[in-house]
Amino acid sequence: xxxxxxxxxxxxxxxxxxxxxxxxxxxxxxxxxxxxxxxxxxxxxxxxxxxxxxxxxxxxxxxxxxxxxxxxxxxxxxxxxxxxxxxxxxxxxxxxxxxxxxxxxxxxxxxxxxxxxxxxxxxxxxxxxxxxxxxxxxxxxxxxxxxxxxxxxxxxx
Amino acid sequence: xxxxxxxxxxxxxxxxxxxxxxxxxxxxxxxxxxxxxxxxxxxxxxxxxxxxxxxxxxxxxxxxxxxxxxxxxxxxxxxxxxxxxxxxxxxxxxxxxxxxxxxxxxxxxxxxxxxxxxxxxxxxxxxxxxxxxxxxxxxxxxxxxxxxxxxxxxxxxxxxxxxxxxxxxxxxxxxxxxxxxxxxxxxxxxxx
Numbered sequence: 001x002x003x004x005x006x007x008x009x010x011x012x013x014x015x016x017x018x019x020x021x022x023x024x025x026x027x028x029x030x031x032x033x034x035x036x037x038x039x040x041x042x043x044x045x046x047x048x049x050x051x052x053x054x055x056x057x058x059x060x061x062x063x064x065x066x067x068x069x070x071x072x073x074x075x076x077x078x079x080x081x082x083x084x085x086x087x088x089x090x091x092x093x094x095x096x097x098x099x100x101x102x103x104x105x106x107x108x109x110x111x112x113x114x115x116x117x118x119x120x121x122x123x124x125x126x127x128x129x130x131x132x133x134x135x136x137x138x139x140x141x142x143x144x145x146x147x148x149x150x151x152x153x154x155x156x157x
Numbered sequence: 158x159x160x161x162x163x164x165x166x167x168x169x170x171x172x173x174x175x176x177x178x179x180x181x182x183x184x185x186x187x188x189x190x191x192x193x194x195x196x197x198x199x200x201x202x203x204x205x206x207x208x209x210x211x212x213x214x215x216x217x218x219x220x221x222x223x224x225x226x227x228x229x230x231x232x233x234x235x236x237x238x239x240x241x242x243x244x245x246x247x248x249x250x251x252x253x254x255x256x257x258x259x260x261x262x263x264x265x266x267x268x269x270x271x272x273x274x275x276x277x278x279x280x281x282x283x284x285x286x287x288x289x290x291x292x293x294x295x296x297x298x299x300x301x302x303x304x305x306x307x308x309x310x311x312x313x314x315x316x317x318x319x320x321x322x323x324x325x326x327x328x329x330x331x332x333x334x335x336x337x338x339x340x341x342x343x344x345x346x347x348x349x
Contacts, residue, residue, distance in 0.1 A: 002290040003202045009286075010206035013213050024216045032212030035247045036205060043200055045167035051193025052175045055185050087249045088284045089207060093200045096291030108292065109300050117278040122251050129254045130261070130270075134319045138271055141314055145307040152303050157296070 042090045050097045063102035074107045074150060081111040082143055085119030088112075105157050110150025117142040203287050210283035211247035218245040227265035227273075236309065239269040243276025253277040267319055272312035279304050 017025045053062075066073065086094070095108045118139045119126075127135040175193075179186020223238045231238070246253065257270050265273075280301065288297035 002286065003206075006203065006206045006286050006290070010209050013210060017213055017217070025213075028212035028216035029209065030212070031215050031247050032205075032208040035211060036208045038249070039204065039208075041164040041168060043197070043204070044165070045171055047197040047200060048168055048171040048175065048193045051191075051196055052171060052178070052189045054192045055189035056178060085250060088279070088281060089204050089287060092284070092288045092291045093196070093203075097196065099292055105292075105296055109296070109303075112288075112300070113279060113304065116250065117275060119250065125251055126254060129258045131319075134267075134271075134315070137315055137318045138274065138311070141311045142275065145304075145311055149300065149303045149307060153296075153299060156299055 039087060039089055042086065043093075046086075046090050046094050050094065054097075054101075059101075066098070066101055066103040066107075074104075074110065075147075077103070077107045078110040078114050078143070078146055078150065081114030081146070082118040082139075083120045084115065085122050086115045088116050091115045104154070106150045106154030109153040110146045113146035113149050114143060117146065203290055207283045207287050208247070211281065214245040214282070215247045218242065224260060224263055224265075227260055227263070227269045229264075229266050231266070231269070235266070235269050236272060236312070239265075239273040239312075240276050240280070240305075240308075243273045244280050244282055246277055250274065250278045266316060268312040268316040271315040272308055275308035275311055279308065 014025065017028060091112050095103075095112050098111075099105065099108055120139075123135055123139060126138075130138075175186065175189050179189065218241065220242070223242045226238050227235045243253075246256070253274055257274055260273065261267075261270055285297050285301060288300070
């Protein structure tokens with residue numbers, strides 16, 4: 001339903017763009033294709049892993065794993081998200097499937113935030129551009145922000 | 158070939174484990190493959206239109222205007238433009254680094270650089286649709302409501318903690334440019 005609306009919005013936006021400026025529209029499609037191709041390895045790996053985990057582990061084990069996620073589980077998920085960096089289009093389906101396995105929404109909010117904003121793996125690259133001090137503070141503050149967002153979501157939802 | 162395998166090594170590892178388990182227990186292997194294929198189709202129904210929307214936003218953002226208005230004294234307008242630039246762009250966070258560096262060299266203040274990076278990472282308008290369909294509309298909107306002020310706070314705090322400067326002390330811009338070329342060529346290798 002939502003994906004149908006999404007396609008409709010996209011087609012409409014493309015038509016307007018094409019009518020206004022065909023060259024810019026071609027450029028937009030080039031950007032879209034490049035971003036999509038760059039996502040394929042991550043999407044394949046993530047969907048394969050989720051499919052395998054769902055098949056190999058009984059649902060009971062999975063929901064137990066996430067059910068008593070309390071403060072420790074929350075922190076564990078948040079830290080895991082901080083180590084790896086994932087583009088948002090890979091992070092959302094992953095978080096969605098974790099929710100189906102029983103993960104709490106508040107831990108998923110923190111997880112998505114650290115996945116996309118904090119990355120120990122990409123920290124050296126960031127430091128080469130902006131310096132160590134900038135990188136440490138930005139990642140540190142973003143991590144704290146992620147915990148804050150997670151806690152706030154837990155209170156509201 | 159090596160570069161392609163490198164990008165797919167995570168998938169290859171998962172597939173190898175799945176295959177090994179499938180040989181021991183064909184029933185499990187089949188259900189794993191079915192689960193993955195089902196999930197992949199679900200993802201592929203959403204991702205391409207989102208990518209097209211991001212491409213359109215990227216192509217239509219008046220980048221020059223934005224880039225020229227991020228400096229000290231740009232105030233709330235500069236911050237709004239940093240958010241606009243961050244939401245409108247397509248690509249993973251490390252693709253934002255070269256652009257953010259050039260903004261910094263053009264005199265953008267630290268707060269706006271940090272806000273631009275934070276927005277690029279977490280807030281993308283087409284992505285809200287994707288988040289809604291995989292997790293929930295309420296979740297997506299609430300997370301957005303908490304994230305926007307959060308990213309702004311982080312940006313202004315960053316400015317107090319990290320002095321403005323055209324180039325980082327630890328590494329020269331040339332070095333950074335070298336790193337970015339490595340990333341680009343790696344991407345090109347992966348794309349080809």
